[in-house]
Amino acid sequence: MKKIYLDHAATTPVDKKVVEAMLPYFYKHYGNASSLHSFGRKAHEALEESRKKVASLLNVKEKEIIFTAGGTESDNIAIKGIAYKNREKRYTKGPHIITSSIEHPAVLETCKHLEMQGYKIKYLPVDKHGIINIDELEKTISKNTFLITIMYANNEIGTIQPIKEIGQIARENNIIFHTDAVQAIGKTPIDPNKINVDLLSISSHKMYGPKGVGALYIREGLSIQPIIHGGGHERGIRSSTENIPGIVGLGKACELAKKRMEKDTKHIKKMRDKLIKNILEIEESYLNGHPQKRLINNAHFRFTGIEGESLLLSLDDKGIAASTGSACSSKKLQPSHVLIAIGLTPIEAHGSLRLSLGRENTQEEISYVTDVLPEIINRLRKISPLWKKQE
Amino acid sequence: MTGMYSEKVMEHFRKPKNMGKIEDADAVGTVGNPVCGDLMTIYIKIKDNKIHDIKFQTFGCAAAIATSSMITELAKGKTLDEALKITRDDVANELNGLPSIKMHCSNLAADALHKAIKNYLQKKEREK
Ligand SMILES: Cc1ncc(COP(=O)(O)O)c(C=O)c1O
Numbered sequence: 001m002k003k004i005y006l007d008h009a010a011t012t013p014v015d016k017k018v019v020e021a022m023l024p025y026f027y028k029h030y031g032n033a034s035s036l037h038s039f040g041r042k043a044h045e046a047l048e049e050s051r052k053k054v055a056s057l058l059n060v061k062e063k064e065i066i067f068t069a070g071g072t073e074s075d076n077i078a079i080k081g082i083a084y085k086n087r088e089k090r091y092t093k094g095p096h097i098i099t100s101s102i103e104h105p106a107v108l109e110t111c112k113h114l115e116m117q118g119y120k121i122k123y124l125p126v127d128k129h130g131i132i133n134i135d136e137l138e139k140t141i142s143k144n145t146f147l148i149t150i151m152y153a154n155n156e157i158g159t160i161q162p163i164k165e166i167g168q169i170a171r172e173n174n175i176i177f178h179t180d181a182v183q184a185i186g187k188t189p190i191d192p193n194k195i196n197v198d199l200l201s202i203s204s205h206k207m208y209g210p211k212g213v214g215a216l217y218i219r220e221g222l223s224i225q226p227i228i229h230g231g232g233h234e235r236g237i238r239s240s241t242e243n244i245p246g247i248v249g250l251g252k253a254c255e256l257a258k259k260r261m262e263k264d265t266k267h268i269k270k271m272r273d274k275l276i277k278n279i280l281e282i283e284e285s286y287l288n289g290h291p292q293k294r295l296i297n298n299a300h301f302r303f304t305g306i307e308g309e310s311l312l313l314s315l316d317d318k319g320i321a322a323s324t325g326s327a328c329s330s331k332k333l334q335p336s337h338v339l340i341a342i343g344l345t346p347i348e349a350h351g352s353l354r355l356s357l358g359r360e361n362t363q364e365e366i367s368y369v370t371d372v373l374p375e376i377i378n379r380l381r382k383i384s385p386l387w388k389k390q391e
Numbered sequence: 392m393t394g395m396y397s398e399k400v401m402e403h404f405r406k407p408k409n410m411g412k413i414e415d416a417d418a419v420g421t422v423g424n425p426v427c428g429d430l431m432t433i434y435i436k437i438k439d440n441k442i443h444d445i446k447f448q449t450f451g452c453a454a455a456i457a458t459s460s461m462i463t464e465l466a467k468g469k470t471l472d473e474a475l476k477i478t479r480d481d482v483a484n485e486l487n488g489l490p491s492i493k494m495h496c497s498n499l500a501a502d503a504l505h506k507a508i509k510n511y512l513q514k515k516e517r518e519k
Binding site for chain 1: 404421426428429430431432448449451452455456
């Protein structure tokens, strides 16, 4: 059976060119980038060459990029790094950190951890499309607020936040601004200088690079406290022998993203728009997230009377890989916090389906999905006690 | 992902037995928890104190649908007393096991059956 991968928000395939770029760094140029001999120098060269490529995609200086072991680590280093630097502020009236209620767990759980240490955190609500309210953000700021961390684009519903306005407010109030751009990078041009972002997290495996590598942009002059201590790699902010093959992969992925962005974006958006249009023809189907302000590759639906895991497994039987916000497919058995935050009832949240497209998808694949989905929905609705329109 | 389920669970999920509604059911039992995302309704027809016909409707994951399908097979033709003795574990065992996180939330079919039978018995009581 033909397999169709529509779960690029979970992870992407690694581009062949990326793999090719990485390979020699496993078996040929395997030196430690800190070593002085030729092996070490070769690795160090690759490290700095990759840094250049990441910096170029973001239009920032090389020294403003540090490599990490993924998006989660970048978020942790940024948020804890700034919080620990401001630890005495814990004893003042908060909020000290402002975030949103729909962040990825890499941010939310980090904030909860800081809360246990006495920091006061405000989790801003979002509207039905998943966008924070700028006025509310402004009102929430106190003189002790030192960090705003709000994601660029949401990993489930794809909603893009008004990052530029948030950056403006942060700048005016002298507050450091971090954004988790893991889902957005490579899909839209991002320049931290244009949007007043001080810290920005990216992850390689969401942009056709290998897993377990990421980067953090740290604005020049901004000082953060390391949370991983050791040999002083990456300007002392993230010690540990550099993962050169992975970093080379991320560098190559950034180079490709920059080169291909315009073409990929057009191709993917066209397929995505067709997918949304055709799927919304199914009775009682709804689009979650913002109709326009969303990632070009994200389509997120809910279907009355349908539970997501059943839908997912039925699609899987047809060779289609997708994702859901249903509790049944999560380890916590709770419906997605994002879908609850945009005002869905638990039952509605359970009936959700995320299809996230990538550069290797084709129009034919999309047509196949819109062909088989209605049958699957019909079948599950026939079993469902929540679908009243039977007989 | 299907890896977490036994072949038997997937069989019942793909081709559930006795699904649908019984319009003139003698009793109905509904259980579930919308937060977990599992809701099931069992419809029964009783004849000579036996489960003559049984159907289900379920909103839920593959485990919820498979357990519903399985309970209808286990209960059909049984006396009410026998049917009341079918446990959640019996259903799970017949399906060659369920993932442990699904045992609590999605293994509700026995509860739904018992509720339907109790509703039936109560109705009988009132009609006396
Ligand atoms: C928005 C967002 N932030 C952070 C992460 C974590 O990235 P990683 O898997 O590289 O740790 C992800 C991916 O799951 C994500 O979607």
